[in-house]
Amino acid sequence: MFMGHFAMALGAKKYAPQVSLGILFLACQLADLIWPNLVLLGIEKLEIEPGVTVMTPLDFVHYPWSHSLLALLFWGVLFAGLYMALRHAGSRAAIVIGLLVLSHWLLDVLTHRPDMPVTLSDSSRIGFGLWNHPVLAVSVELLLFAAGVWLYTGSTRALNRKGSIGFWLLVVFLLFVYAANLLGPPPPSSAAVAWSAEALWLLVAWGFWVDRNRAPMLAKTH
Numbered sequence: 340m341f342m343g344h345f346a347m348a349l350g351a352k353k354y355a356p357q358v359s360l361g362i363l364f365l366a367c368q369l370a371d372l373i374w375p376n377l378v379l380l381g382i383e384k385l386e387i388e389p390g391v392t393v394m395t396p397l398d399f400v401h402y403p404w405s406h407s408l409l410a411l412l413f414w415g416v417l418f419a420g421l422y423m424a425l426r427h428a429g430s431r432a433a434i435v436i437g438l439l440v441l442s443h444w445l446l447d448v449l450t451h452r453p454d455m456p457v458t459l460s461d462s463s464r465i466g467f468g469l470w471n472h473p474v475l476a477v478s479v480e481l482l483l484f485a486a487g488v489w490l491y492t493g494s495t496r497a498l499n500r501k502g503s504i505g506f507w508l509l510v511v512f513l514l515f516v517y518a519a520n521l522l523g524p525p526p527p528s529s530a531a532v533a534w535s536a537e538a539l540w541l542l543v544a545w546g547f548w549v550d551r552n553r554a555p556m557l558a559k560t561h
């Protein structure tokens with residue numbers, strides 16, 4: 340899952356208008372931001388196995404600290420709690436952030452084969468395997484993304500050209516990265532995958548920048 344995660348963050352803006360899109364990106368992708376570091380440290384394990392699913396050659400051998408339900412519950416509570424404490428935010432913002440962290444697990448369960456850990460042990464792993472059904476998988480990702488973009492543009496307005504053009508460039512860039520991953524050759528090594536996953540930080544930064552140049556739209560009054 341790729342576009343779907345960003346879709347959740349974009350859509351969440353409507354429910355937590357004061358929270359920057361950068362924070363929302365950080366929350367929805369926290370699992371994939373933690374994961375490459377653990378892979379590079381040798382704590383979590385990834386292998387390249389063409390054919391493991393139809394759409395991706397990535398074999399997620401072991402990743403309980405970044406991708407189990409239990410770990411993401413923990414990271415979600417931690418991130419939401421830190422945000423509340425540091426930004427003096429209300430509980431609504433914290434709940435949205437916590438749910439976004441958790442949403443990563445639910446969406447990954449949809450696309451992954453049964454490799455998503457529930458607890459820190461590898462004994463119970465689930466996944467509905469949409470990655471073996473490309474048309475369905477791509478449709479779900481793009482529909483979610485379209486809904487996210489629609490909610491975000493409906494609940495914020497651009498303050499300047501950075502806020503409008505910068506946002507639409509971000510949308511195009513995400514679509515481009517998704518397509519390149521789907522259509523490109525299998526990556527040369529698990530380390531290469533992990534290093535390129537670190538580029539997610541760029542998208543987080545882009546989210547902060549776009550959001551600074553847009554403002555929440557106030558609910559219409561009569």
Ligand SMILES: [Zn+2]
Nearest residue numbers: 370371443447
């Ligand atoms: Zn993930």
